Amino acid sequence: MDEIIKLTNELRQSLMNLPEIKEFLKLKELYESNQDLAEMRLNIARLTKDGKDVEKKNLLDIYNSHPLVVNYNATKEEVYRILETIKNIIDE
Numbered sequence: 652m653d654e655i656i657k658l659t660n661e662l663r664q665s666l667m668n669l670p671e672i673k674e675f676l677k678l679k680e681l682y683e684s685n686q687d688l689a690e691m692r693l694n695i696a697r698l699t700k701d702g703k704d705v706e707k708k709n710l711l712d713i714y715n716s717h718p719l720v721v722n723y724n725a726t727k728e729e730v731y732r733i734l735e736t737i738k739n740i741i742d743e
Contacts, residue, residue, distance in 0.1 A: 662737070671733060675726040682723040688714070 666672050682688065691714045698707035714720060 666733075666737075669733065671726065671729045675723075675730045678719070678723045678726050682719055685719060688717065688719065691717075 691710060695707055695710055695714065698704075698710060
């Protein structure tokens, strides 16, 4: 069991050193701390609750075209592909 934990820690460290992972983590922090985006998410939720579909769609379009959201989503997809590849290797 100790060997599995050791290998898991090594894998984690290797992943954390990948430029894609570093970029994702940096963008994630910026994404989560951006007040404009947080306010838009709250407004989108409020518009959803109020049933204002047209306004919600317009705000979602603005939100989804924000450069930080675009970059965050792109790097998130890259990280998912990397993790999926590792999962497939482990499953073999």
